[in-house]
Amino acid sequence: MGCVESMNYEIVLRDATFKESRDYIKKTYTEFREVQPGFKVFDTHVIGLPPIAIGLDGDFVIFPFTKPCHGTFLLRVEDKDEAARLMAIKK
Amino acid sequence: MKLYQSAGMSKSVTGEPTTQPATALLVLGCPQVPVQTSIALYLINRLKKAGIVPTVAGNKAANTLLVVADPDRHYLGEVMDLDRAVVMITEKKRDFDRCFVFIHNDAGITYAGTMSAISKAKVYTIIYGEHYEELVKMIDFPCTTIAAKAVHNPLPLKKALDEVAPWAA
Numbered sequence: 001m002g003c004v005e006s007m008n009y010e011i012v013l014r015d016a017t018f019k020e021s022r023d024y025i026k027k028t029y030t031e032f033r034e035v036q037p038g039f040k041v042f043d044t045h046v047i048g049l050p051p052i053a054i055g056l057d058g059d060f061v062i063f064p065f066t067k068p069c070h071g072t073f074l075l076r077v078e079d080k081d082e083a084a085r086l087m088a089i090k091k
Numbered sequence: 092m093k094l095y096q097s098a099g100m101s102k103s104v105t106g107e108p109t110t111q112p113a114t115a116l117l118v119l120g121c122p123q124v125p126v127q128t129s130i131a132l133y134l135i136n137r138l139k140k141a142g143i144v145p146t147v148a149g150n151k152a153a154n155t156l157l158v159v160a161d162p163d164r165h166y167l168g169e170v171m172d173l174d175r176a177v178v179m180i181t182e183k184k185r186d187f188d189r190c191f192v193f194i195h196n197d198a199g200i201t202y203a204g205t206m207s208a209i210s211k212a213k214v215y216t217i218i219y220g221e222h223y224e225e226l227v228k229m230i231d232f233p234c235t236t237i238a239a240k241a242v243h244n245p246l247p248l249k250k251a252l253d254e255v256a257p258w259a260a
Contacts, residue, residue, distance in 0.1 A: 038181035049204035069121035
């Protein structure tokens, strides 16, 4: 997920387990999609325990980002086209 | 062009079946727990003796600890960035027969679950650290778990690994 660092992102949640991050998305966002590990969000393959929840909030995409030494972060990135692409995926 | 690489039967240019060596991927976690580097080198040695070709995938720090410890590459073979390994497996450009995921935190569980989902490899989770029992309970995907309370002393984890002997499976 190399290009995440170059994105203009906001950290929504940190220091949570992956499952807590998934629960947070499901409770917080009325729109979310469930995908499998390796699914591409922006230009990156998401890591996670299946199913991985991706939150959608208007033009914002909220997705988990895991690093070996820092755990899982929930990132919020504004991208109208990517949000529309994900919204078009069947629940 | 065949990009997908996995062990098993294939055909030579003469049409006769040939056997490629079995392969293994070692997915390293954060190297903050000392036993990881020691057990990784031990496992690589056992795999190579069994004729299995090991590849290591980790972050820069975890990989560098191994590369510096084995400058002449007596043990190490291919070493790659962990994110790159995930991309290659996801895009089906490469896969392995066995996948060993080193786990001492929640991120390790997340990577192991990912490997279980994207790879056709038989997954082994190697769980260690102070809170290894809590981590073992979080495993809810198909894998063989090798676990011990090991932080500085690798021998309890080595013993657990020897009992399973994944290089012989």
